[in-house]
Amino acid sequence: MKKIVVLHANNTYNYGSFMMLINFIHYLYLMSNMEVSFLVELDSNDDLKRLKKELKNNIIVERFKITKKSKGNSLISKVKNLKIRIINHVNDILFSNLSALTILGGDDLSEYYSKWEIIVELNKIHRLSKKVPVFLVGQTIGPFHFWRENLAKIYLKNAHIYLRDSLCAEYLEKKLKLNDFFLSSDLAFLHLSNQTEDSSFYRQYNLKSNDYIILVPSGSFMQYTNKKEIYVSSWVEIVHQILNNPKLRNKKIVLLAHVLKPQEVDDRLIINDIRSLLSEKELQRIVVINEELLPSEARDIIGNGLFTITGRMHAAISSFQMSKPAISLSYSVKYEGIIGKDLDMKDLIVCARGNNHWESGNVVKETLVKISFILNHYEMLTNKIEKNVGRLKELSITQINDIYAKI
Structure with missing residues (x-):
């Protein structure tokens, strides 16, 4: 052997x-x-x-x-x-x-x-x-x-x-x-070896398939900007805009931690900051998933959502793997290569590395443009994703x- x-x-x-x-x-x-x-x-x-x-x-x-x-x-x-x-x-x-x-x-x-x-x-x-x-x-x-x-x-x-x-x-x-x-x-x-077509792990959180949007805010905010307050407030604004979008009126938002260690880049730190800036009324439509999961469980949650917005690339890959769109906040060439070029999903990438993108509000603006694009072309995107992921x-x-x- x-x-x-x-x-x-x-x-x-x-x-x-x-x-x-x-x-x-x-x-x-x-x-x-x-x-x-x-x-x-x-x-x-x-x-x-x-x-x-x-x-x-x-x-x-x-x-x-x-x-x-x-x-x-x-x-x-x-x-x-x-x-x-x-x-x-x-x-x-x-x-x-x-x-x-x-x-x-x-x-x-x-x-x-x-x-x-x-x-x-x-x-x-x-x-x-x-x-x-x-x-x-x-x-x-x-x-x-x-x-x-x-x-x-x-x-x-x-x-x-x-x-x-x-x-x-x-x-x-x-x-x-x-x-x-x-x-x-x-x-x-x-x-994944434990991934099954009929899995329903996501239902443990009182979620219904295609009835929620997943947000994965990266705890590695320094890869994006050294302005943490602007970084967090930008994610909060994205949450606000989704909650107030008429096309998403009845949808929930799942704040999902995808990296829990090492401690200094734990996604839960940013998620907690975001949650602290939301009102009680807004929190009624927010589901926070902070506990330790296995990848097959995280993928089940991501893949049964409507779409994903993420600062962690593999959360995007799990979304695509389950034939669902994902908006990626990019800080390195890996996004352009894997998602933009090879998967042919460059329209779903937001350039987000550098203070200017966050201070100008461009990250939020571009993310909202991508959300509208997904909602207006959902069937076309899911068909294209399924085909390209197969390849x-x-x-x-x-x-x-x-x-x-x-x-």
Whole structure:
């Protein structure tokens, strides 16, 4: 039996990355005729329990305990952590008796989150890819800037790269001069292993199918603007406009948290701020879903709504996967590549990165334009979504087939 080590899957309270992990394990297991086991980098035993709840009972999954980084921000702690990441983590992986190493996407290999520190991760990939097969799965890679672009060219050349959008493919070809990659799509477009057509989990919240709109305000507001008050007030204005829209007079609004950890980017923080600014009358049509869910449960809630407005991309993917429109507030190229170009839903993307978009009121204005577009073209959109998602599902599963052939 082959052992697959899976990295960048730590946090099952980020439903997006959790969905990708579930589908990678589920579909590779089916493809391999049950001849693989998985050692997964997870933050806790609780995360392992949550993963097992979303997988078939006979899949062998264990927690990969990698050397923990030191706490603290002192210079000594930073130097020690650099050593742990460069030396200890590589040794932890090589000593695990693995058949292959998988590093899951989506956009960890970009500078949106870790800035220049991404080079440490790329260096680790470079060194490991000389020793074992390394698969970068479901990735949006880059963009990189300045001297880091040249290093990325070198560090990625030996890895098996599986991209999730065609814009990223253009970037690798033109900027990094890399041509040896596999163009696929986001793993979350596939059915989750616990996803069923007749699920009715959403009814636990006294919701009726197509009778509510889902809002997913991202707790990572700094990706959009450093003006938190304007960010929150913009979401509140969107709520007001939906509640007062004659075409949505009897609809409820669901405020859904899609990322619950780490604490500093918990969507519930923003949801609580929004709720505190609504009147008692307005709150009568608001349903807040703040509790810890599994991705299959979150998808059931999203997919049975009328449409979604979201700052979390995988909430949009769940909506599309269930053939429902989603308006995405975009802060990175992944939205343009996956949703705009490959899914052909650019009309549902709102450019939202930067203070000017929020201070000018353009985010709210553009979102309201998109809402009107959805309501006026709903049937056309749902038919188009169903067709295009079907194509991306087929594309997504091809990466699993190719990985299995190489491990």
